[in-house]
Amino acid sequence: MIELKHLSFSYDDKRKILDDVSLKLGGDGHKVIGIMGQNGAGKSTLFLNLVGELRPTSGEVLIDGKKVEYTKKGLRDLRRKIGIVFQNSDQQIFYSIVKDDVAFALHNLKLPANEIHQRVERVLDELNILNLKDRPIQYLSGGQKKRVAIAGIMVIGSEWILLDEPTSGLDPDGRIRMKKLIKKLVANGQKIILSSHDMDFMYETCDYFYLLGKGKILNEGTKQSVFNDEKLLEENNLTQPWLVKIHQKLGLPLYADEQDLFENNSLNS
Amino acid sequence: MIELKHLSFSYDDKRKILDDVSLKLGGDGHKVIGIMGQNGAGKSTLFLNLVGELRPTSGEVLIDGKKVEYTKKGLRDLRRKIGIVFQNSDQQIFYSIVKDDVAFALHNLKLPANEIHQRVERVLDELNILNLKDRPIQYLSGGQKKRVAIAGIMVIGSEWILLDEPTSGLDPDGRIRMKKLIKKLVANGQKIILSSHDMDFMYETCDYFYLLGKGKILNEGTKQSVFNDEKLLEENNLTQPWLVKIHQKLGLPLYADEQDLFENNSLNS
């Protein structure tokens, strides 16, 4: 479990990007946690605090009850527990051949060659990109690069994976694959924290939400509760997912995802 | 009107990115034309052929019935008729202050200073960003940068504007503003061709569609017809907009946009 206690962060003491944030991530069986908020709400800063890239100005981060230590060893341990995939894939791929890049973190962990090989193959297979393993990065599509970037973190086998805008730049098919991938990660026992501007995607993939605005947690809850507060969402320049809209405006039941709607709706029958 | 006659294009003689494409853009009062297709379908290549940045391997482009001439003067004329805004705003904003960047094309065209000033002010006003004119680019949000990029093209006064992924990277609020902006541009008499992975956005903004797959036009028509062919969309790894889904699956009427749905639906009353 990840716990933030009164965490504040500012770059320049002028403006607090995060302002006394307290939350517990991964309690109550939450497996895919969505962080919502408009541009500038502090989502990225929060992520960077979680992986120890930024150090809180005040307050603290606890992982499984233990305070994060900002030493070389402490941070390394932290990063084996929490992996992060950034938005721009190009900036996190260092090798020119897919399998070399995916193996990078494992080499840094000094694992034996055959174990590296096995883990890389398994992760590539899970992401359905085993066929790309010998391909040069520069000729992959944006969606393929995104998966390579994710594979490079997944391979560490960390308990948590943070995904920053996982669907940005993906075509509809890539978006569907990302949805499936997240389900698969969860089935593997990994926990996910993600932030995205794509409200429909968030609604369908996450099981618990935090709404961040001006550095504070403004709301939290399940999809049924968080998205029902239209006014608060609007104040934060966010929109409701369409499934919530048709629930609220058309009086249809609130469906958890599309499948749910099309399989169980009463209009259809 | 823009006309393509048997246009083909390939980079390396191996694979045709565009394969014998013939179409007429802007006929029959079409004002916002959507080009759909998955990654690699040839959308960007088509756009670059339209603005003369790539020269067709065979076939031709006609603007208002006149063949495009690939001379310095011919291309200059073409680019005064058709402007293009690319996906990544950061790579098309060259100056650090908004108004300087918007004036770039006009300076290059060697217009007199007072005319430049007037045109820049007018365009910024039309895009509702006159208040940003002296602001440094680096503090703008993604949505604001996108508008600056559009302003930099609009200022040329071209009849056509091509928008490549206008909503990518925008938060929900930016997306709504973009929708409004496009409506406004059309009201001003501008014609727009856009491509996007965001099917809901396409559905709500465009009035005519082309479906591109493997370099060929696979389908074309109004939103009512093109999105009804679920099979063809699926074959091209595209998804239906949710408004079409609830029409097809729930038997609701087909609404043109959200407003239409929430104002006119029969369930509500």
Add this chain to the structure above:
Amino acid sequence: MLSIDKYAYENRIVNWSPKLKALLWLLGIIIAFQPIQWLKVVVLFSVAGVTIFVARVSLKRYISWFYAILPFVLLSIVGIVVTVSSQRSSLIWPLRIGNVYLGIAKVMLPRAGQLALQCVTAIVCTYWFALTTPFIQILQVLKAAHLPRVMIEVTMLMYRFIFIFIDAFEQIHRAQKLRFGYDSVDLMVHSSSILAKMLFEQVIRNYEMMTKALDAKLYNGDFYL
């Protein structure tokens, strides 16, 4: 921009050992430098033919790679053959300037021809190597040649980063061009400066983000090879 790189990954003998390919290149270069002229001609045409076949490249594109370099080969040869002499008879197309003659030295002509042949043969061999050996394999050759580790690591990273900058370069350049930024010489200089500045800013931006990504990947100072 780097079309050669793309062809190199798709050639028919991509799986041959890079060391063997490097040795074949060396053999070609030795033949280009040895004195028997007809042998060079044979190598020139056979290697060019083999390259076109193996790399699946069209003749037109293959020849296009020569356009950029031929002017310099020609310029250097002009520099070699043109001379000033007081004896009119030693020159071809003599031009009288004062009491000396400017022209092409007869004695240098065969040498220039041989040089041109040697040059083109060597170039064809290097193209063969470049088009059949993806850069990743060339790194293996560098490793086998026992070049220092740091240099190979930096080369490997540079190869990856080049494509990031080329993407940025092309996007910026295209956007400038479509806003008339290269319509005259002075605009060209101005736009090029902006382009250089923007790329420079991306050096810093990439460095900052990559530092974070390296942390996430548990980087500890060495890139494995």
Add this chain to the structure above:
Amino acid sequence: MLKIISRYRKFITFFMIGLVYTLAYPLTAHAMHIMEGMLPPRWCIFWFVVSAPFFIYGLYRMYKIVNSGIPNAKVMLALCGAFVFVLSSLKLPSVTGSCSHPTGVGLGTVLFGPGVMSVLGVIVLLFQALLLAHGGLTTLGANEFSMTIVGPIVGYAVWKLCRAMKVNRSVSLFLCAMFADWSTYVTTAFQLAIVFPDPNGGIVAALIKFLSIYAITQIPLAIAEGLLTVIVYNLVISN
């Protein structure tokens, strides 16, 4: 950006001096490179041997930088190298109607110390030979000598001299660009003249010939590149 700029103030100063070399590099990437097969084997070997000490010194400097505690120095070196390589494909207009490129190898010289560039330069030349088909593998030593050893040293000296004499910064940049440029093509002309002496006038006459061939196309280019350098400098600083 401002924040970043101020954080990298020192880096930028270094960068700007480096950029001078970059942009100062003369004529076309292909024109100033001695082509594959142009030099006889013994001269190829000769220039490899001459460049070797600089290269080894560069490696030594590189090891020192990597071990000096600059975080992720390898990544920074590679980013700069890649930037230089891509910039070297920037086309500049030339009088003859064709386009030319600054070869752009000087960037790192001052950035990481003068020696390092001889190593980065070799890598850039290797990429140019294998990915762009410019220059050559056998002539790598000769090209390394003219572009990444002589050019940077002269440019750096001019820059230092101008600054010591309190010459205006822009003018210093401009002169630095001109001289780095000039020295490189003089070196190349030398390299060719030694190998291909004139039948009547010997090496001296050959040198005059090669110098004049380059001088004609060189002057306007050097001016364009000098301007470019000064503009970029002002853009980065004013930002």
